[in-house]
Amino acid sequence: MRTLRELGNSMFDHARLSEILVDYKQAFERSQWPEERYKWEAVRHFQDVWDAGADDFGDMLEQSLSKCGNLLVSSGNFPARMIVELARERPEEVRSMFVDLFDETRDYYERIATFKGRATDVLRAVRGQDTTLHHYQDENTVTTYLWLRFPDRYYVYKYSEVKAVAKELGSGYEIKKGRYASNLRNHLALYDEIREALKQDAELVSLLRSNLTSECYPDPELRTLTADVCFYISRHANECPEQPETDAPNVTAPCVTPSAEDADDATAHGFWWLNANPRIWSFSNISVGEVQPYTLLNESGGKRRIYQNFLDARTGDMVIGYESYPVKQVVAIGRIAAEQDGQSLDFEKLETLATPIDYRTLHDCPELANMQYFTNPRGTLFKLTPDEYDFIVDLIREENPVSREGQHDPYDKGDFLDDVYMDEARYERLRAVLLRKKNVILQGAPGVGKTFCARRLAWSIMGERDDDRIEFVQFHQSYSYEDFVGGWRPEEEGFAWRPGVFYRFCKRAENQPDKPFFFIIDEINRGNLSRIFGELLMLVEADYRDVAKVTLPYGDAPFSVPGNVYIIGMMNTADRSLAMIDYALRRRFSFFDMAPAFDTEGFTRYRESLASDTVDELVAKVEELNAEIARDGSLGKGFRIGHSYFCGHDASEDADEWCLEVVDFEILPMLSEYWFDDDSKVARWDNVLHAVFQG
Incomplete structure (x- = not known):
């Protein structure tokens, strides 16, 4: 029998899978099988009941799906109930949908897309043109039908799950939000490779076989087992450290925000889209953790549009923070801090997005086509379904991943002095200068260890080797304001403003104001500093951190440099081709000489x-x-x-x-x-x- 390590040139890390399977097998009979056995029973039941030619198609469909449990139910999302209801109203149309879906002569993705489109048509035929209604027949649901019908060929597709599996196993298959066809096909290919690896694990196969009963699908091809292992990987293989209990998901915690689709307790919370008009107020003016009241009455004293939404919002509900024209981007995540009292509703800002999400990106997603804001944008507070919120958060996390904590090696002054040839007195002086001035330039000839020192100086102040809180760039003659702060970039349809590396870094730092972040600039004197920094020349000064704000050229949103951002520059004093540091920038930095350390x-x-x-x-x-x-x-x-x-x-x-x-x-x-x-x-x-x- 070959080991997982010997299987050859596949698109994932077999060694990592082997490690996870050790835990999976230990948990199998204790918890995994008792909790997940229903999947094998659901397949067997579907196979026994399914009859495409049934006289009462609606009743047959309901019976065939009756054992699916959580597979076809999530918070606020009831695809099985909806498809059965449509089948009772339009049995022949829904029957035809399933017949075509199960036609194996047709392309896999096209069948799924067609089923979704026809579900929309049937829903409108039954309920009219009310765009607030949903049929919930998404890729997850439709692939569940395919798996139930052909369990020897398919797996259930769930975006958040397959993405987590691909990441955990270091897969070469790309899973990216919005790329529906390639995601579905890559999902099949990745799970097929994992299945081939599982076949080689005799102990695992024996565990499954010994627990299968007559009520279970025998799973000869191990596809349902593969899906269960992948489910385990996505939920348990890289679990976050235990967090204090809270009444709402904490998006600033080290783990990714629990989605409405995945969190069992998400029914306790609602989801909202909150508009900010940057000409009146801005999310950028609110600090992370700050609670902001929002009045229920407009400037004229009348009730705000969709007033019922303000009455329905509950403490702990999650909020997507959007800024309207001219910004037109999702820029923050928050939650309802206190329910309305007849005068105002309080919300708390939880996270600033380092990379905002454009209106166009969201508007073009078919999953959000029925979103209340898009169907009737007049108003301020709009309801989101759990699936819509989950989809938006997934898009946010594509560009704004949340750092994990508790996984970094400790690093202190002693480690620095062991690594960097500098005596303790000079280290203490350098550390004090950086913490006071917030900006320091390490200057010296090549070979004195400026770059080596800079990263370790940051670690020593952090107390750990956390590179997630360090950004490293190198200036050169072509480096620009657009690269550093942000600027307009060409896109398929015109131009869009894109934040630069320093802007994004500052936004990340805003989300953890109690922790230091370090922006390291190599060859700082090679760039045109006045042009690169622009109006930030004032904002980087220690006295103006968190206080002074400027309006960037792209719109009306103010920007400031957080007080927990420290800038470390490196300057080569032996390069005579470089101009002197701009005086306006020079007076905002301290300069620390790095000398050869042969005598240390x-x-x-x-x-x-x-x-x-x-x-x-x-x-x-x-x-x-x-x-x-x-x-x-x-x-x-x-x-x-x-x-x-x-x-x-x-x-x-x-x-x-x-x-x-x-x-x-x-x-x-x-x-x-x-x-x-x-x-x-x-x-x-x-x-x-x-x-x-x-x-």
Whole structure:
């Protein structure tokens, strides 16, 4: 029997699946099988009852689906009940829909799309043109019908589930919201590969076979077992740490917001779309965690449109925050903090979206075609169905993933001093300067460890190695304001404003105001800083954090730099081709000199660990070289050779070989550039350094 690791070139991580199956098998008889056995029973029951030619098609359909339980029911979403109701009203039309769906000579995706479209037609024929009604026959529901009818060929498709499985197993199959045809086909391909792997697990197959009863579908092809394993992966394999109980989903917690479709208790909450007119008020003016009252009366003292929605909203209901023209984007997630008291309704902002979601993106999604706001946009507070909210949140999470906590290695001052060759006093001073000024530039020649230091400085202040709170960019001559802050970008239909990397980073930082975030800029003096920063020159100043706001060119939404964002720049002092730092920016940064660390305790311990006479002698010569560079009037201390050229090696390597490479391909070319007008000096140091290897 082959192991999962031996199955070859597939599109997912077999080793990770093997790890998960250990847990799955341990949980199988204790909890998994008792809770999920109904799936195998539902298939068997459907197979026994289904009769496409039944005289009373509606009654037969209801009976065939009666064992499906949660497969065809979710909060506020009742596809089985709706399709049965339509079958009773229009039996021949619905019968024809199922006959065509189960026609295996036709394309898989086309059958699903056709079934959905015909369900809309039948619903309108039965209920008229009321666009607030839903038939709930989505891809999840229709693939459930296909699986019930052909359990040896299909699996139930659920976007949130297959996406989680693909991510957890590192799959190469792309699952992306809105790509319906490719998602469905990739789902089949991925699950087929997983099924082939499960077949090789004799223990797992035996577990299933020993628990199947006469009321269960025998599952000879293991497709229902595959679906159950994938369900387990999506729910349990990467569970979040236990969170305190709360009366509503917490979108700022480390796990993804529970969707209405997936959360069993979601019926306790409603879902709303709240419009903000940025010319009057903006979500950007509200901090995360801040509670904002919203009056039930308009400026004229009359009741707001769709007044009943304000009466129906309940504490804990989730809110999608949308800003209307000229922004026209979903920019925040919130929840109802307090029900209306006759005067106002209170809502709390939970999350700022680093990457807002455009109106056009949402409006073009057929899943949202019947959304109350899109069918009648006059008003402020609009009802969302659980499925609509879930769909919007999925779109949000595509562009705004939530960071996971509790999975980072700790990192403190001691770790920094072990990694970076800097004494404790200088570290404390650097740390204090950054925390006070909020902006610091590490300046020095190449090889002094500026980049290496910057990331570890951030970790040491965080107390952990959390790269989710670090953004790293490199400036260059073509780097622009549009890249950094944001700008208009061409799209298929005209232009759309797209946020830049710093804008998105600041929005992410807003969601965790109690934690520091670090924006690291390499080669900061290579960019045109006035053009890149623009109006942010004022906002990055420590005294103006969280206080000063500016209106960006794309619309009326104000923007500020959060106080928990720290900027660390790196500047190469040995590059004479670069202009000086803009004075307006210079006075907003502190400058910290990074010097060669050959004489520090840390580097001395490292050098001694190599136990190489060649390294010792070469380092001594480089220190002499640095002294001459420092005395040179045309160069100075900022041009000295850094210690990092000699780092990253261990005692097992040939010291002579890599030291010679450092001399020939890094140090000497640099000296040729330094003393381009003095060949004799370069030649002298060529001889001095090579003499180290001549013994």
